[in-house]
Amino acid sequence: MLSSTLNKALNDQIVMEAYASSYYLSLASWCDQKGFPGTAAFFYAQAEEEREHMMKIFMFVNENEGQAISPGVNEPPADFENVGQCFEIALGHEKKVTASINNIMKLAREENDFRTMNLMQWFVDEQLEEETQMQLIIDKLKLIGDNGVGLYMLDGEMAERAATKEEEEE
Numbered sequence: 001m002l003s004s005t006l007n008k009a010l011n012d013q014i015v016m017e018a019y020a021s022s023y024y025l026s027l028a029s030w031c032d033q034k035g036f037p038g039t040a041a042f043f044y045a046q047a048e049e050e051r052e053h054m055m056k057i058f059m060f061v062n063e064n065e066g067q068a069i070s071p072g073v074n075e076p077p078a079d080f081e082n083v084g085q086c087f088e089i090a091l092g093h094e095k096k097v098t099a100s101i102n103n104i105m106k107l108a109r110e111e112n113d114f115r116t117m118n119l120m121q122w123f124v125d126e127q128l129e130e131e132t133q134m135q136l137i138i139d140k141l142k143l144i145g146d147n148g149v150g151l152y153m154l155d156g157e158m159a160e161r162a163a164t165k166e167e168e169e170e
């Protein structure tokens with residue numbers, strides 16, 4: 001059975017994942033409107049993924065005799081400066097999520113809650129993947145600068161990434 005400390009920490013994480021999903025949806029919408037359909041597709045896929053993360057924790061809490069709370073979500077910003085800023089925001093948010101996951105792992109360890117540790121290990125790996133991915137795109141965007149052709153090509157690459165993501169999920 002989950003301790004009340006871990007139940008609370010996991011419910012807070014549910015809120016964070018829900019907010020991440022909503023934030024990615026906002027980034028997707030902006031990219032869609034500004035003529036970056038590939039990047040939009042990528043962020044739409046990210047939004048789906050964050051929703052899955054949320055549900056993974058949600059179901060875990062209830063399966064372990066805790067009480068999962070359906071989160072209220074704050075409205076994320078809707079306007080951004082450029083594609084580069086979108087990815088900087090994404091990476092910044094992923095880093096916050098990583099810190100939060102690490103903290104839950106620490107709490108679970110102190111309580112010898114091996115099930116929660118196991119769940120958190122999955123998230124530790126997932127966070128590494130997400131941060132690496134965002135950093136890679138940011139590095140590319142730095143090379144491209146505001147070169148239109150470069151941005152156009154990167155958008156095509158993002159469309160491919162989004163398609164691969166969907167295939168992986170099927």
Ligand SMILES: [Fe+2]
Pocket residue numbers: 017020049050053097
């Ligand atoms: Fe997540």
Ligand SMILES: [Fe+2]
Pocket residue numbers: 020050094097130
């Ligand atoms: Fe994420």
